[in-house]
Amino acid sequence: MSEQERKDYSNAPMCLSGKGVTRVFGIGDKKKVAVDHVDFEFHEGEFVSIVGESGSGKTTLAKMLLGLLSQTEGEIYFQGELRDLSGERKKKQYWKGIQAIFQDPFSTYNTFQKIDSVLLDCINMRGGKNLPKEKKIEMMTEACSFVNLKYAELTNKYPFELSGGQMQRLMIARIFLLKPKILLADEPTSMVDACSRATILDMLLNLRDETGMTIIFITHDIGLAYYISDTIYIMEHGKFVESGFAEDVIINPKADYTKRLISDVPKIHEEWDLSTV
Numbered sequence: 188m189s190e191q192e193r194k195d196y197s198n199a200p201m202c203l204s205g206k207g208v209t210r211v212f213g214i215g216d217k218k219k220v221a222v223d224h225v226d227f228e229f230h231e232g233e234f235v236s237i238v239g240e241s242g243s244g245k246t247t248l249a250k251m252l253l254g255l256l257s258q259t260e261g262e263i264y265f266q267g268e269l270r271d272l273s274g275e276r277k278k279k280q281y282w283k284g285i286q287a288i289f290q291d292p293f294s295t296y297n298t299f300q301k302i303d304s305v306l307l308d309c310i311n312m313r314g315g316k317n318l319p320k321e322k323k324i325e326m327m328t329e330a331c332s333f334v335n336l337k338y339a340e341l342t343n344k345y346p347f348e349l350s351g352g353q354m355q356r357l358m359i360a361r362i363f364l365l366k367p368k369i370l371l372a373d374e375p376t377s378m379v380d381a382c383s384r385a386t387i388l389d390m391l392l393n394l395r396d397e398t399g400m401t402i403i404f405i406t407h408d409i410g411l412a413y414y415i416s417d418t419i420y421i422m423e424h425g426k427f428v429e430s431g432f433a434e435d436v437i438i439n440p441k442a443d444y445t446k447r448l449i450s451d452v453p454k455i456h457e458e459w460d461l462s463t464v
């Protein structure tokens with residue numbers, strides 16, 4: 188893969204932003220501040236990585252962004268407006284705008300739902316219920332080919348018949364059909380082999396380029412974040428200790444924590460050569 192073209196998204200319309208977003212678990216002696224007053228601004232079409240070690244609060248923040256967990260404090264804005272998730276109807280509406288891919292693709296899935304019906308559901312959710320059957324098949328075929336899967340070979344199969352990498356690609360095919368404004372991917376490649384990892388990252392970049400989707404990519408791997416993102420937020424103990432253009436953060440890190448994460452990656456400044464992965 189060639190060097191990514193870096194673009195300044197700071198003037199692009201705001202997609203998702205937050206002020207003082209905080210999540211506390213437990214009380215008294217057991218009190219744990221998992222996410223501690225974070226501010227962020229994610230723009231349309233921006234590829235953002237949130238980087239931090241295990242336990243730094245990434246998944247807790249992801250769940251708040253998705254509206255699966257309420258924040259203890261702070262505000263989240265969707266497309267510039269204060270997010271309102273009161274009531275099922277508003278939640279459903281919000282989830283048209285934001286979708287997720289998780290670490291373990293099998294955990295999200297009803298194992299007994301066939302793959303074609305997984306994809307068909309996406310078309311129906313996007314208001315395509317009454318489309319002719321041939322059109323639906325055409326859309327599913329296109330989504331599969333976007334992620335290098337063959338629709339004809341998937342019909343009548345179950346998710347557990349796929350490998351982890353294929354399953355994650357199927358998840359990307361779902362996103363391709365659902366076309367949310369934002370895709371949140373929480374460590375989507377940490378359970379797949381290195382070869383599938385490179386392919387999946389490539390597909391996420393293509394997805395952003397083709398659809399203009401905002402991608403929020405969560406990882407513990409700063410090298411990977413550098414390779415894939417426009418903007419990086421570094422998270423330590425629930426706080427953002429540093430953020431900025433991927434290059435600036437990596438080449439000129441300010442926080443000690445960032446410096447330590449970088450020093451753990453042997454060859455971060457060398458361009459990745461995916462052909463040898």
Ligand SMILES: Nc1ncnc2c1ncn2[C@@H]1O[C@H](COP(=O)(O)OP(=O)(O)O)[C@@H](O)[C@H]1O
Pocket residue numbers: 212213219220221239240241242243244245246247248
């Ligand atoms: N439901 C919960 N109840 C209590 N503590 C939690 C809960 N979820 C997460 N935590 C704690 O919050 C911190 C951040 O966890 P998490 O967001 O999963 O981090 P990461 O995804 O970066 O590994 C950890 O110390 C974790 O133990």
Ligand SMILES: [Mg+2]
Pocket residue numbers: 245246247
């Ligand atoms: Mg996590």
